[in-house]
Amino acid sequence: xxxxxxxxxxxxxxxxxxxxxxxxxxxxxxxxxxxxxxxxxxxxxxxxxxxxxxxxxxxxxxxxxxxxxxxxxxxxxxxxxxxxxxxxxxxxxxxxxxxxxxxxxxxxxxxxxxxxxxxxxxxxxxxxxxxxxxxxxxxxxxxxxxxxxxxxxxxxxxxxxxxxxxxxxxxxxxxxxxxxxxxxxxxxxxxxxxxxxxxxxxxxxxxxxxxxxxxxxxxxxxxxxxxxxxxxxxxxxxxxxxxxxxxxxxxxxxxxxxxxxxxxxxxxxxxxxxxxxxxxxxxxxxxxxxxxxxxxxxxxxxxxxxxxxxxxxxxxxxxxxxxxxxxxxxxxxxxxxxxxxxxxxxxxxxxxxxxxxxxxxxxxxxxxxxxxxxxxxxxxxxxxx
Numbered sequence: 001x002x003x004x005x006x007x008x009x010x011x012x013x014x015x016x017x018x019x020x021x022x023x024x025x026x027x028x029x030x031x032x033x034x035x036x037x038x039x040x041x042x043x044x045x046x047x048x049x050x051x052x053x054x055x056x057x058x059x060x061x062x063x064x065x066x067x068x069x070x071x072x073x074x075x076x077x078x079x080x081x082x083x084x085x086x087x088x089x090x091x092x093x094x095x096x097x098x099x100x101x102x103x104x105x106x107x108x109x110x111x112x113x114x115x116x117x118x119x120x121x122x123x124x125x126x127x128x129x130x131x132x133x134x135x136x137x138x139x140x141x142x143x144x145x146x147x148x149x150x151x152x153x154x155x156x157x158x159x160x161x162x163x164x165x166x167x168x169x170x171x172x173x174x175x176x177x178x179x180x181x182x183x184x185x186x187x188x189x190x191x192x193x194x195x196x197x198x199x200x201x202x203x204x205x206x207x208x209x210x211x212x213x214x215x216x217x218x219x220x221x222x223x224x225x226x227x228x229x230x231x232x233x234x235x236x237x238x239x240x241x242x243x244x245x246x247x248x249x250x251x252x253x254x255x256x257x258x259x260x261x262x263x264x265x266x267x268x269x270x271x272x273x274x275x276x277x278x279x280x281x282x283x284x285x286x287x288x289x290x291x292x293x294x295x296x297x298x299x300x301x302x303x304x305x306x307x308x309x310x311x312x313x314x315x316x317x318x319x320x321x322x323x324x325x326x327x328x329x330x331x332x333x334x335x336x337x338x339x340x341x342x343x344x345x346x347x348x349x350x351x352x353x354x355x356x357x358x359x360x361x362x363x364x365x366x367x368x369x370x371x372x373x374x375x376x377x378x379x380x381x382x383x384x385x
Contacts, residue, residue, distance in 0.1 A: 067355040069118045073165050079112035079125035082153045083241075091129060093197075097137075100196040101187070101204065103175050107132045107145075111153050113160045113168060124168050126160065128153060129175045136177040144176050144207050150241035152176075152210045155229070158246040162322045162358040163254060164351070170261045171254060172201040179204040182217070183226065183249045186256035189267035200260050200267025203253045210236040219300030220312075221293070222379050225370035227323065232368070244364055248323045255318025259311065262351055263341070272310040275337035276317060280308020291376040298335065298385060300372045314338070322358060324365030334385055 080089075086109065093104035106129040114123045130144040131137070160168055179185065189200035209228055213235045217226040227248035229236060236245060260267050272281065279285035279293050285308050296302070298320060302313035317338045320327035332339040344350035359365040371381035 065354060067115075067117055067164060067353050069120070069122075070166075073117075073122075074169055075120075075122040076125045077123070079123055080110045081112035081125075082109040082128075082150065083112075085109075086150075088132070090132070095194050095197075099194075100190075100198065101175075101179065102137055102197045103129045103177065104137070105132065106130055106137075106175070106177070109153065111157045111160070111174075113157055115161070115165065117165065122165065124160075124165070126156065126171055127173045128156060129173060129177075131177055136179065138179070140178065142178045142207060144178075147207065147211065147237060148176065151236050151239040151243055154239075154241060154243055155210065155236050155245055155247055156250065158244065158363065159250045159254075162246060162251070162363055163258075164353040164355045166262060166351070166353055167254065167258045170201055170257045171203065172199075173203070175202060175204045176207060176210075177204065178206045180206050182206065183209045183228065184253040186253040188256075188260050188270040191268055201257060203250070203257070205250070205253075209247065209249055216373075217301070219372070220303045221290070221297060221372075222300035222375040223373040224299040224301045225372075227319075227366060230323070230364060230366040246358075246363065248319045248366060251322050252315045252319040255315035256311065258318060258351070259314055270309075270311060272314045273338070273341060275335060275341060276310040276314035278303050278308050278310040278313060281310055294374060294376050297372075298331075300374065321352075324367075324369075325357065325359060326369050327366065328357070330369070330385055 088107040088109060091103060091106050091108055093099060093102055095102070097104040108127045108129040111126045111128055112123055113126065114121055116122070130148055131142055132145055134141055134143070134145065136142045156174060160171060184203055184205045186203045187198035187200070190196040190198045193199070212228060214228050214232045215226055216223045229245045229247055231245070234245065236243075236247075239245065257267075259272060260269055263273050264271060276296070276298075278296055279288055280303065285293060293308075294300075294302075296310065296313065298313055298316040301316060303309060304312055317331055317335060320331045321339075321342050322328075332343075340350065342350045342352045371383065371385060373379040374382055376382075
């Protein structure tokens with residue numbers, strides 16, 4: 001779920017020679033720099049990539065299959081990873097305690113995601129914040145501090161490990177404080193760092209993501225299956241510290257950040273790619289019947305509540321691509337234009353950057369697929385998706 005995603009188009013600055021977005025060549029521009037709204041104390045990217053002499057030569061590396069290092073990628077030198085340093089640090093917001101979506105006074109630990117790319121071990125640190133007592137910043141009762149443990153951090157780490165490095169480095173912080181109404185929210189940058197903590201690089205999650213099981217949820221055009229983890233009848237709470245679960249719901253939220261920063265080239269631009277657009281993006285909702293409005297939807301949760309933009313539709317497609325082989329194939333069959341955004345179109349690369357599928361890297365995949373119960377056919381699974 002993205003927050004208040006609309007069709008406002010932010011100004012973009014793309015360096016000459018930089019690959020353009022899928023609106024032009026299906027390839028994304030260089031990753032946007034860290035927003036000024038991000039916590040200043042958060043781990044910073046290296047000033048420059050590691051010495052190229054330490055890895056494969058550029059031309060030789062590019063000729064090989066798989067993900068490769070590039071100039072717009074960054075790696076952290078070290079992380080205070082929760083597995084080796086479980087001490088809870090306290091965050092003090094330099095803008096004070098009253099920012100919208102702020103988390104002043106929250107505790108945090110770091111999750112390290114590491115991967116060898118072109119012969120060098122790369123690291124990315126993500127801070128995970130939560131209230132230190134029973135109330136969040138809005139003075140609402142939460143239970144995160146009582147229940148959070150290694151299994152929760154492990155779920156975040158396992159999910160982040162599934163995506164390309166260029167996508168991964170867009171995720172700088174996760175806040176678990178029940179701020180979203182559903183499972184999560186990944187807002188675009190509001191460009192008011194002194195007043196608003198929403199920066200286009202932070203995801204807010206509800207504790208139910210870790211404490212509940214997969215279930216049916218109401219969407220815009222029927223009911224869809226909420227994949228909190230890849231297995232039905234299983235929850236994260238109570239799992240061993242080395243479990244192998246990941247969260248398709250979290251993949252959906254990451255898809256929003258990738259939309260802003262990788263596809264659009266701006267953490268402030270919430271517009272969705274053309275292949276995922278809904279009638280609200282085209283301004284023709286009033287001319288269509290229910291079935292026609294549903295037609296572009298991957299699932300019943302395909303528009304934001306209160307508006308018809310396809311930002312949620314894109315995030316569902318993103319989840320499909322990294323969730324499992326069945327849904328990746330379904331994306332290719334049902335929405336080939338969006339599949340091409342990931343895979344490329346033969347003349348330009350896709351945003352997957354050649355990364356092998358998670359299930360081919362030992363990271364597992366979702367078991368089975370629950371088709372949407374569509375409103376246009378009396379909440380029955382009448383379509384193949």
